[in-house]
Amino acid sequence: MSHAVLGGSNCFRWANCAGSVALLHLIPPGLPTEAAEQGTAAHWIVETRLNHWKEHERDFDGVWPSYAPNNVSLYDEMFEATDVMVEYVADLCALNWGNTWMERRVSLSDEMFGTLDVGSYSPMYRHLDVFDYKHGRMFVPAVDNYQGAFYMVGAVRDLQERGLPLPLTVTFHIIQPNCYHHEGFIRKWTLTLEELYTWWEKIWAAAQRAGTHEFNTGSWCEYCPGTASCKAHWEKTQGYLNQVIAMQPLESPSAEQIAERKRMLDEAMTFIKQQQQAVDVLAYHMAENQGKHVPGYKLVQRNTHRKYVEGAADILLALRPDLADKALKPRELISPPNLIKIIDNDVSSLILYKPDGGKRLVPVESKGAAVASKLAEWFNGE
């Protein structure tokens, strides 16, 4: 899937920092994190289940494969988390599946596009709902959410292009089952079309500035792939470091003094961690993709967990029908470590494998044999 430079998912960052777009050409190819991969797999479950609802008016009731198309193992908690989204959407859209779309690409211009998880339009109420599933734990607010505004504008334009009457009101729903927050798992933001239009103006104005050398640090730096090359971010980090160096030991501090110091250190750590993560990505890119020697570090193979081969449940039941009750849960097989305890090696070698987890860069004194870079493998025809 191609990602837009001015996309919906990164709108919060580029709308607040025009300069971040100018740094994109310096950035190494994105390294998918484990959390992002899990999120992609969970989105695939949601899409599959809701498409089944749309076509058959009931949840998907077949046997799931052992892993998602992006090779992430499926497990119980993932299904339970998606239950929250699927039940919520199925409930709200029950009488309106014909006007409900999953994984729909929407665009604000040729360069500004994104894919919304679910959009549902009610011509009777002239109301549009946009649903966004978040698999992560970090709280994401629904109100004043740039990504939400971007998707709502895109969805309205989509209706317009299809000749449907424009909605009078629009609601953005965030469904975040893994985030425990006093606002709950489901949060909403409802706007009139006029109010949404002011967001469209704001996003459009930000898009015109994008790529200029105006840098602006803030919470959106968390999502910026250009941090290692950003002078503004480094100056902010340096400012915090200077404050840390100037600190004196606290003697019998008051609650206010402790609160003040904690706030400053928390902010400093946020910026320092962002610098560290950005440098980690760059060092790995130099070693793996550019084949450079990073002094004091080596590439090693990542450890991975065992996964099931495609059709593992059928193979297992053909070889060991006696294990049906013990090895199968309602929706999938029990986890590989638990299955290994109850089957022989010759059966496990047929249905389990260790996927390639890629490499990581570690200090030379760490455990693990050094392995060749991608560039060296390519030259040696490995």
Ligand code: SF4
């Ligand atoms: S790190 Fe922050 S200030 Fe620097 S380019 Fe990225 S978003 Fe802008």
